[in-house]
Amino acid sequence: MRDNTIDDYPSLLLAQESQDKNIEPLELGQRIKDLRLKLGLTLEEASQKTGLARSTLSKIENEQISPTFQAMQKLAHGLDVDMPQLFEPPKKIRATGRRDVTRSGQGKPHPTSTYEHELLATQLSSKKMMPFKTRVRARDFNDFSDWVRHDGEEFLLTLEGEVMLYTEFYEPILLKAGDSVYYDANMGHMLVSVSEEDAQILWVTAK
Template sequence: MTDAAANMTDCANTQHSLERYLGNTIRELRLKHGLTIAEVAEQIGISRGMLSKIENAQTATSLETLAKLANALGVSLSTLFRNYNMPAGGAQHIKQGQGMEVVRRGTKRGHTYHLLAYDQGPTKLFEPFLITMDDASEVFPTFEHPGTEFIYMLEGTIEYRHGQHTYLLESGDSLTFRGDIPHGPEKLLELPIRFLAIIYYTMPFGSIS
């Protein structure tokens, strides 16, 4: 097959795909509003057979007719095309309590990490943790790692050290800092403590301790 013939085939496939998408969208909107083919066809001035062909991707139609259809179905013309060729997506959905519990340096009794997203492959760009602390007697080590860390307090009160400075963090507070400077909990002031800690790596990074 020549390049020209291949391009013509691709264009034909794209056109049919668009017609099929528009037909399905128009049918779904019509049924959603409880309208019959006859009612919509009469409102916009085309035959029932033509509207049936449009819905079944058996014919192409003009933008003028599509605009009339959109108006009859109570949407804008752009709405008819809104989801055409939209990427499929594939977000990670972690239900409450289902984050993977991980062991990191300093993890002890009364101190848990739940990883809320799992990067695929050997490198990672960010790590979001839900961290829970409920043992005031625990002594915490300091941490150092590449990238930038963001903490958002959900519950409790903690004194958190970053380098030579300490910060009082209460529910609703946040703290953003460089991860390569020693940091970590200094004092647990009001238990239980829960906070989100999100580490963003400025370049892909392998597993961390």
């Protein structure tokens, strides 16, 4: 029995594609100003709603002073937001327009001794999920040297045949064509075909 490597499991390649993203520090004054402007309030109007002096609001927005907890409560009440929202920067929703079409049978082949993978959407880098079709060659639990486990979550849909899904904390489950399962990929798991012909499945791994 050989040792399995990362190349045996395309789902693990997702972690290799991930890139560290810098986290910008929160500028509380700017956040409060953005909330005020979103409501269409002048400093004077915000002062009346929050009960804070106009000069105090101006200094807070310009990062000249740090608001006290009591002032934060007044800001949250006056700007009609929950306290945590004062510390949460607005989410930027931006359509990137990314698209990658994979025609039938034109995925990137990635065969191993236990699986015959066809990687999909291979032209996109830094994906948040990795889809691939797999013909399951493994026929026995002992074809694997150890549990497969990795970061993220995984969705599996049986396309053809039948498979037995083994997971670390649950009893083995039979999945027939059309059956699907969603599971935590940190939990040990492995898959074998139990139908006469090798089963084919769709796997989608997400970080």
